[in-house]
Amino acid sequence: MVLSAEEKKRFLKSLDEDKEFRYAVAGYLGIGEILKRLDSLEESMVKLWEEVRSLREDFNTSKSDMSTLKSDVSVLKSDVGTLKSDVSVLKSDVSTLKEDVSTLKSDVSTLKSDISTLKSDVSMLKSDVDTLKSDVSILKSDMSTLKKDVSTLKKDVGDIRTTLDRLTLTVEDEARSVIKHRIKRDLNIDIELDRVFIDEREVNIYGAVNDICVVGEATVRLGTKLIDELLDKIELIKHERPDLLRKKIIKVIYTDYAVPDAVESARNRKVWILRRKRDLTPMVIEEVS
Numbered sequence: 001m002v003l004s005a006e007e008k009k010r011f012l013k014s015l016d017e018d019k020e021f022r023y024a025v026a027g028y029l030g031i032g033e034i035l036k037r038l039d040s041l042e043e044s045m046v047k048l049w050e051e052v053r054s055l056r057e058d059f060n061t062s063k064s065d066m067s068t069l070k071s072d073v074s075v076l077k078s079d080v081g082t083l084k085s086d087v088s089v090l091k092s093d094v095s096t097l098k099e100d101v102s103t104l105k106s107d108v109s110t111l112k113s114d115i116s117t118l119k120s121d122v123s124m125l126k127s128d129v130d131t132l133k134s135d136v137s138i139l140k141s142d143m144s145t146l147k148k149d150v151s152t153l154k155k156d157v158g159d160i161r162t163t164l165d166r167l168t169l170t171v172e173d174e175a176r177s178v179i180k181h182r183i184k185r186d187l188n189i190d191i192e193l194d195r196v197f198i199d200e201r202e203v204n205i206y207g208a209v210n211d212i213c214v215v216g217e218a219t220v221r222l223g224t225k226l227i228d229e230l231l232d233k234i235e236l237i238k239h240e241r242p243d244l245l246r247k248k249i250i251k252v253i254y255t256d257y258a259v260p261d262a263v264e265s266a267r268n269r270k271v272w273i274l275r276r277k278r279d280l281t282p283m284v285i286e287e288v289s
Contacts, residue, residue, distance in 0.1 A: 171254070178276055210246070216252035222258035247288055249286050251270065251271045
C-alpha cells in the first residue's frame with residue numbers, strides 16, 4: 001500500500017506532534033527504547049543548559065560583584081590610607097593635648113599658689129583696713145579736737161590782734177606826740193602829725209608845714225626791713241602824691257627797741273631813729289630830690 005502525499009504529511013506531522021503515536025511507531029520499528037532515552041537525554045540536556053545558563057548568570061553576577069568588590073577594596077584602601085593619616089594627625093593632636101594638659105596642670109598649680117598668695121594678701125588687706133578704720137576713727141577724733149583747738153586759736157589770735165592794734169595805736173600816738181615835741185623844741189617848728197594812706201598803704205606819721213615835711217613810722221621793735229619799707233613809701237608818695245612833699249623832709253622812725261643793724265642802716269640812709277628818752281641816730285633835714 002502506497003501512501004499519498006497528503007497522507008505522508010499527516011503521518012510526519014503526527015510523529016512530530018503526537019508523542020504516543022511517535023512511541024508506537026518507534027516500538028513497531030524497534031527503536032522505541034532509544035527514543036525514550038533520547039527524550040530523557042534531551043530533558044537532561046535542557047536542564048543542563050538551564051543550569052549552565054544559571055551558572056553563567058551567577059558567574060556574571062559574581063564578576064559584577066568581584067568588580068564591585070575590587071572597587072570597594074580600592075575605596076577601602078584609600079579609606080585606610082586616610083585613616084592612617086588621620087591616626088597620625090590624631091597622635092600628634094594627642095601629643096599636643098598631653099603637652100597642653102601638662103601646661104594646664106602647671107598653670108593650675110601656679111594659679112593655686114597665686115590664689116593662696118591672694119588670700120594671704122586679702123587677709124593682710126583686711127587687717128590693714130581694720131587698722132585704717134581705727135586710724136580714721138582716731139583721726140576724726142583728733143580732727144574734732146583740732147577744730148576745737150583752731151577755733152580757740154582763732155579766738156586767741158583775734159584777741160592778740162585786738163591787743164596789738166591797741167598797742168600799735170598807743171605806740172603811734174606816743175610817737176606822734178614825742179616827735180612833735182622834739183621838732184618844736186629843736187627846730188622851733190609847730191607841726192601837726194597824723195597818719196595818711198597812699199594806695200591803701202598806711203604811713204603812720206605824716207605832717208607838713210611851710211617848706212618842710214615829716215614822714216615816718218612807729219614800731220615796738222625795729223629791724224632793717226621797716227627802714228626799707230619807709231623809704232619805699234616815700235618813693236610811692238613822690239609818684240602818687242607829690243603834693244604831700246615839701247622841699248625838705250625829715251625821715252623818722254619811733255621805736256622802743258632797735259637792733260644794731262637797723263641803727264647802722266638808718267644812720268647811713270639819714271633816717272632819724274628815736275626812743276621816748278633818747279635818739280639812736282641824729283635828726284637830719286634832707287633836701288627832696
